[in-house]
Amino acid sequence: MSSRPAQISASLLNADFARLGDEVRRAVDGGVDSIHLDVMDGHFVENLTIGPVVIEAVRRMASVPYHAHLMVSQPLRLARSFADAGSDLIVAHVEADDDPAEVIDAIHGHGRAAGLALNPETPAEAVLPYLDTIDLLLVMTVHPGRGGQAFLSEVLPKLSQLREEIDRRGLSLPIGVDGGVNLDTIGPAHAAGGDVMVVGSALYREAGELAPIVQALRAAATRVVA
Numbered sequence: 001m002s003s004r005p006a007q008i009s010a011s012l013l014n015a016d017f018a019r020l021g022d023e024v025r026r027a028v029d030g031g032v033d034s035i036h037l038d039v040m041d042g043h044f045v046e047n048l049t050i051g052p053v054v055i056e057a058v059r060r061m062a063s064v065p066y067h068a069h070l071m072v073s074q075p076l077r078l079a080r081s082f083a084d085a086g087s088d089l090i091v092a093h094v095e096a097d098d099d100p101a102e103v104i105d106a107i108h109g110h111g112r113a114a115g116l117a118l119n120p121e122t123p124a125e126a127v128l129p130y131l132d133t134i135d136l137l138l139v140m141t142v143h144p145g146r147g148g149q150a151f152l153s154e155v156l157p158k159l160s161q162l163r164e165e166i167d168r169r170g171l172s173l174p175i176g177v178d179g180g181v182n183l184d185t186i187g188p189a190h191a192a193g194g195d196v197m198v199v200g201s202a203l204y205r206e207a208g209e210l211a212p213i214v215q216a217l218r219a220a221a222t223r224v225v226a
């Protein structure tokens with residue numbers, strides 16, 4: 001049994017957008033630790049999703065932390081509006097146009113926690129300069145832009161490498177894993193060093209109460225395969 005706890009963060013991208021507030025409630029009543037909101041600008045990724053007004057609307061549905069995952073080319077322009085909308089943590093991509101250090105400073109300047117995400121094809125070296133300044137490292141295990149994609153297990157060695165580097169530096173920096181996390185992939189992802197497991201379609205494909213699937217995911221995360 002792995003000692004590190006696994007957090008479950010519900011990605012709303014595959015939730016029923018006609019009832020987003022209810023879907024937040026369903027996830028929180030099911031016992032998730034945080035809500036993960038996928039923000040896409042139609043430029044950094046082809047898809048276009050939500051803006052600050054949506055976060056503002058669903059924020060009052062629950063008191064768990066809200067993580068805004070900005071898949072946008074210019075996060076500097078958006079940091080304040082997502083902070084003001086009530087995001088507790090704002091994640092920008094290291095691949096975005098803006099300088100990551102400036103983005104991290106800006107997010108902290110708005111009184112929020114700052115996260116940095118890296119895509120599957122981006123080497124670990126790209127984020128090493130920022131590990132000491134961020135509050136979450138988000139390792140993408142799908143190419144950003146859509147929910148419901150298959151987990152890219154070839155990312156696992158990079159995840160382990162980053163976990164080792166964070167531990168070597170003695171940082172208390174959690175690693176998020178985002179994309180294709182389900183009952184089969186959550187175990188290897190957690191074993192490789194993931195802490196905050198972002199789950200979208202594997203949650204919202206379930207009808208009704210989410211407690212059973214959330215509990216099953218937690219159990220699968222820390223189950224050590226002999």
Ligand code: DX5
Binds near residue numbers: 147180202
């Ligand atoms: C993809 C998003 C992920 C994704 C997770 O660009 O960042 O959060 O929606 O959804 P699943 O769990 O369905 O891969």
Ligand code: ZN
Binds near residue numbers: 036037038069178198
């Ligand atoms: Zn995401």
